[in-house]
Amino acid sequence: MKDDKTNGATLKANAGIDPIEARLDEFAASIYARRSREIGYPLNQQSRLIGFYKWLMGSGMNLTMVDNAGDPFMDDGGLMSTLEYEREVLEFFGPLFGFDLNDLWGIVTFSGTDGNNHGLYFGAKYLERKTGKKPVLYVSDAAHYSSRRLADLQNLDMRLIPSDVHGRMIPEELDKAIVDERPALVVYAMGTTFKGGVDDQATLNAVLAKHPSLVVYRHIDAALFGGYLPHTKYRDFVDRRVQPFDSIAFSGHKIFGMDEPAGIFLTTREVKENQNPFQVSYLNANMPMINCSRSALSPLKIWWIIQHTSREEFERQAAEMLENAAWLKGEFDKLGWPAWLEPMSNTVYFKRPPQEIVKKYGLAPDHDDRLGGDLSHLIVMQHVSKERLTRFLDDLKAAQ
Numbered sequence: 173m174k175d176d177k178t179n180g181a182t183l184k185a186n187a188g189i190d191p192i193e194a195r196l197d198e199f200a201a202s203i204y205a206r207r208s209r210e211i212g213y214p215l216n217q218q219s220r221l222i223g224f225y226k227w228l229m230g231s232g233m234n235l236t237m238v239d240n241a242g243d244p245f246m247d248d249g250g251l252m253s254t255l256e257y258e259r260e261v262l263e264f265f266g267p268l269f270g271f272d273l274n275d276l277w278g279i280v281t282f283s284g285t286d287g288n289n290h291g292l293y294f295g296a297k298y299l300e301r302k303t304g305k306k307p308v309l310y311v312s313d314a315a316h317y318s319s320r321r322l323a324d325l326q327n328l329d330m331r332l333i334p335s336d337v338h339g340r341m342i343p344e345e346l347d348k349a350i351v352d353e354r355p356a357l358v359v360y361a362m363g364t365t366f367k368g369g370v371d372d373q374a375t376l377n378a379v380l381a382k383h384p385s386l387v388v389y390r391h392i393d394a395a396l397f398g399g400y401l402p403h404t405k406y407r408d409f410v411d412r413r414v415q416p417f418d419s420i421a422f423s424g425h426k427i428f429g430m431d432e433p434a435g436i437f438l439t440t441r442e443v444k445e446n447q448n449p450f451q452v453s454y455l456n457a458n459m460p461m462i463n464c465s466r467s468a469l470s471p472l473k474i475w476w477i478i479q480h481t482s483r484e485e486f487e488r489q490a491a492e493m494l495e496n497a498a499w500l501k502g503e504f505d506k507l508g509w510p511a512w513l514e515p516m517s518n519t520v521y522f523k524r525p526p527q528e529i530v531k532k533y534g535l536a537p538d539h540d541d542r543l544g545g546d547l548s549h550l551i552v553m554q555h556v557s558k559e560r561l562t563r564f565l566d567d568l569k570a571a572q
């Protein structure tokens with residue numbers, strides 16, 4: 173891999189040899205240089221796949237088209253696929269979220285949104301099967317917009333529940349919104365996108381329990397936090413034996429050091445068996461998932477990453493991210509710059525800095541009148557070290 177010092181001289185030398193590669197080299201060098209300022213989005217910029225690509229190039233698989241059209245839990249080995257590895261990936265993650273291996277079903281998805289798409293679709297079909305009625309979807313207005321987009325796509329009847337200043341669904345507002353005659357499809361946000369708020373499942377579940385006739389399906393959107401919470405003291409908040417839920421989705425590319433979008437969707441066999449049964453004869457399977465062809469390479473890459481990362485290493489990374497986030501919040505406090513950090517979160521949000529800093533660091537904007545107006549946030553991923561944060565704080569002080 174090229175280091176940061178890739179310079180124009182190397183690029184020029186290539187240009188004489190192969191103009192296609194030269195153009196790509198220049199492009200790659202500028203992307204690689206930009207990566208060091210990337211602290212405003214939840215992407216782990218420490219791609220851990222160098223060894224994977226070395227293996228791949230000599231393997232023969234680099235000359236092969238593989239496709240995971242099929243069910244990872246029904247694989248008979250007959251397809252040109254990596255379904256066997258996909259299943260191992262799912263069986264690695266399942267127990268971390270309290271799933272029993274005998275009652276686990278899931279897929280590696282294309283993204284967090286794709287996982288939420290399955291959560292809403294599976295939830296809606298499950299509830300329709302159980303009750304003969306179409307559900308109402310409840311999700312907070314601070315949750316990632318994908319749930320709203322997907323409700324629109326799936327034509328689901330949605331109630332957007334107001335959130336408090338911490339980005340959490342307000343229990344009283346949920347209570348008011350509940351439609352007693354119809355089943356409830358509830359999306360809990362475990363880490364809202366902007367504030368890193370975590371819906372208080374225990375309190376919200378108590379609200380749902382006040383409606384005894386309500387049939388409920390709970391989907392957790394844990395796109396970012398699902399990658400690290402199981403490796404922290406907060407693990408019970410994503411353990412379905414402690415906080416019951418029916419499915420969960422998280423991203424493969426946020427915490428895990430993937431180099432392209434991917435995600436994980438996990439649910440139970442019971443949910444899988446209560447879907448619209450499309451028996452697909454040529455795949456010899458009941459195919460409840462939305463996509464036919466699915467990536468065979470991304471499950472293999474995730475498999476590679478988990479094979480090369482010990483539990484201790486996952487725990488170390490999670491602890492370091494949370495510690496650095498708390499440190500950053502403390503530094504903002506010292507500066508007297510309004511900033512907030514929710515429990516369990518690696519996302520520090522704060523009064524929006526001057527435009528030149530927003531631009532330099534690619535900071536995402538938000539607005540909350542309850543917190544004085546314009547906001548930005550920093551997401552303390554694995555590559556966002558204290559040194560990097562110190563440079564950011566120095567820029568902020570200089571601009572103050």
Ligand SMILES: *Cc1c(COP(=O)(O)O)cnc(C)c1O
Pocket residue numbers: 214282283284285286316318361362363364365393394395396423433434435
């Ligand atoms: C990033 C994110 C998503 C979307 O995930 P993609 O992989 O980008 O589709 C959904 N929900 C939350 C909470 C997120 O942080």
